[in-house]
Amino acid sequence: MITEEKQISIIIVEDFKLTRVGLRCALNANPDLNVVAECENAVDGIKEIEKLQPDVVLMDLGLPVMNGIEAILKIREHSSDIKIIALTSHDREEEVVAALSSGANAYCLKDIDPNKLADVIRDVAQGVCWIDPVVANLALKSIPKSENISMLTHQAPEQARVPLTEREFEVLKHLVAGKSNTEIAKELIVSVHTAKAHVCSILQKMCVNDRVQAAVKAVKEGIV
């Protein structure tokens, strides 16, 4: 599952220069990791991230002016593909939950072993959610008990979901962005008829009645 055919590009956002340099050195010692930029504040960080589209962002939470959580929210407004590792030196509960619910994929304490951090980066680049032992319980506790656990305790009927095609998936992303059929068509350089056909197909496959339901379902299930 975890393949490492090409380098993982990384941007570090961290206010302490010493930590920044330390991270870069430690990570660049790994041939498959490539620190493409370092930023000392969130504003620069967001700019660089939009420009360079890295695979992974190491985001310090304790930044001045705009803090890490705000930065994560900002990043998530535009991109959901970039993986974000929240870095911090302490373990305040609210911060853990806030970071993860804001869109961070992982949560590390700064005293992590550099080699371990490299491993985590590789994992997270593949989409893994990784949470430091010190705060893992906090994060897990914040997951609400499913109100219908009993439903699961005796097998729920699997509802054979029909998979979307690649093209439909593209259309869905635009749909979730709130674009009209006309706009989607323009974006994909096809006729409006095509866009409509795809949307129609998406609605049927997702078992929903209209594009709003499709968008909401897509967001809730994280398929964006």
Added chain:
Amino acid sequence: MITEEKQISIIIVEDFKLTRVGLRCALNANPDLNVVAECENAVDGIKEIEKLQPDVVLMDLGLPVMNGIEAILKIREHSSDIKIIALTSHDREEEVVAALSSGANAYCLKDIDPNKLADVIRDVAQGVCWIDPVVANLALKSIPKSENISMLTHQAPEQARVPLTEREFEVLKHLVAGKSNTEIAKELIVSVHTAKAHVCSILQKMCVNDRVQAAVKAVKEGIV
């Protein structure tokens, strides 16, 4: 942080014998891992776990009779130290959330690379929370937005968002549910004109162009 001075004891709970044997072989190939018991059902599994007090439990979720989630709940009644890795072959959303909220520390799909699984076990034994890429988004999405995220993000001045009225909030909920203006009107026992007026107002206040964007924004910001 991750030290491996002594062996990690493991109990496997899995109904398919072939998978069980496969897991044991793969794991025992690692000198630091030690499979101390295998069980083909949850009842035996719980007994063995209580008796042997392993470091880590590999718990299949798709067990017959008493399924994995029930088993996890049972285990957690007595012990919180034992680390539980939920194993499954599919990726049903409810199951992911249910497993984690029931007390699992990690969630793996069965198609994981055996060596990777060994790594995960080492991590989880240290308390790490590890969630497979395929379902990581689902898990993270289920973490509720901290209501006081604004406390951590000294924002607010920039946005100056107009607050929705109670009525508009009601309408928004129906909108997110994918209902049409007509349906919303029926639900709230008002005329379609009223529903439209509210929707129009919602769109303006939320600074979006159409109901899809409003719905997506509402879901993403957790105001549903």
Added chain:
DNA sequence: GTTTCCATTAGACAATCGGGTAATGTTATA
């Protein structure tokens, strides 16, 4: 080589949507 799946295009149609403007009654708050 045939069949199946997918992407593409088209026309037509009823239903719905979103934006105007405007009016009325209620309820707070100043």
Added chain:
DNA sequence: TATAACATTACCCGATTGTCTAATGGAAAC
């Protein structure tokens, strides 16, 4: 009391949506 904010209703109109049927070409699977 007066002013503001909100909920409510109404009409019009252009744009958009979702569904239908139907056809074509390419690619993959059998």
